[in-house]
Amino acid sequence: xxxxxxxxxxxxxxxxxxxxxxxxxxxxxxxxxxxxxxxxxxxxxxxxxxxxxxxxxxxxxxxxxxxxxxxxxxxxxxxxxxxxxxxxxxxxxxxxxxxxxxxxxxxxxxxxxxxxxxxxxxxxxxxxxxxxxxxxxxxxxxxxxxxxxxxxxxxxxxxxxxxxxxxxxxxxxxxxxxxxxxxxxxxx
Numbered sequence: 001x002x003x004x005x006x007x008x009x010x011x012x013x014x015x016x017x018x019x020x021x022x023x024x025x026x027x028x029x030x031x032x033x034x035x036x037x038x039x040x041x042x043x044x045x046x047x048x049x050x051x052x053x054x055x056x057x058x059x060x061x062x063x064x065x066x067x068x069x070x071x072x073x074x075x076x077x078x079x080x081x082x083x084x085x086x087x088x089x090x091x092x093x094x095x096x097x098x099x100x101x102x103x104x105x106x107x108x109x110x111x112x113x114x115x116x117x118x119x120x121x122x123x124x125x126x127x128x129x130x131x132x133x134x135x136x137x138x139x140x141x142x143x144x145x146x147x148x149x150x151x152x153x154x155x156x157x158x159x160x161x162x163x164x165x166x167x168x169x170x171x172x173x174x175x176x177x178x179x180x181x182x183x184x185x186x187x188x
Contacts, residue, residue: 029186029187032095032186032187033095033187036083036084036085036093036095036187037085037093039066039068039083039084039113040066040084040085040087040093043066043068043113043115043165044058044066044115046113046165047113047115047163047165050165051163054115054117054163057117057161058117061089061117061118061119062088062089062118062120062121062124063086063087063088063089063091063118063121063124064086064087064115064116064117064118065084065085065086065087065096065114065115065116065118065127066084066085066087066113066114066115066116067082067083067084067096067098067113067114067116067181068082068083068084068111068112068113069081069082069098069100069111069112069113069114070082070111071100071111071112077101077102078100078101078102079100079101079102080098080099080100080101080179081097081098081099081100082097082098083095083096083097083098083184084096084098084114084181086116086124086127086128088124094128094183094188095183095184095187095188096128096131096181096182096183096184097181097182097183097184098131098179098180098181098182099179099180100178100179100180101178102178111166112164112165112166113164113165114162114163114164114165115162115163115164115165116160116161116162117160117161117162117163118159118160119159119160119161120159122159123158123159123160127160127181128183131180131181131182131183132178132179132180132181
């Protein structure tokens with residue numbers, strides 16, 4: 001790849017990542033918090049229908065997180081952004097944002113929810129305060145709001161069980177990516 005093409009590729013990547021990672025619910029802090037909580041409640045309801053055992057896991061855990069993500073795959077690059085919250089047991093939620101970038105084969109767009117169940121307090125605290133996650137992902141999704149199928153798996157990584165539920169989209173991807181989660185100062 002020539003230097004000019006590589007520079008253009010990096011510029012486009014940066015612009016798309018910036019747009020996705022700054023997408024937010026545009027309302028007052030109270031309205032945004034209500035939207036986060038409504039998204040959480042719907043995602044948990046959908047999870048319990050698809051994976052009934054997850055309800056007991058969440059009830060027994062020191063806390064969990066739910067994120068709404070939008071992801072775009074452009075042949076060799078993947079970009080995503082979203083919002084969510086960490087819900088420690090018997091405490092107020094911690095409102096957060098997320099952004100991700102990855103490289104690998106992929107094409108498509110999808111809207112999905114990620115649910116994290118923390119196995120211990122230290123792991124949850126580290127997630128809230130540091131927020132990094134690195135990983136690989138391979139999946140296929142072809143889904144509209146009420147039709148289609150999405151292949152997602154239960155994954156256990158470093159003291160966290162992760163579920164992914166696809167809301168809508170069409171995507172085929174196999175990527176290695178880095179994801180950054182951080183506190184939403186506007187809502188906390």
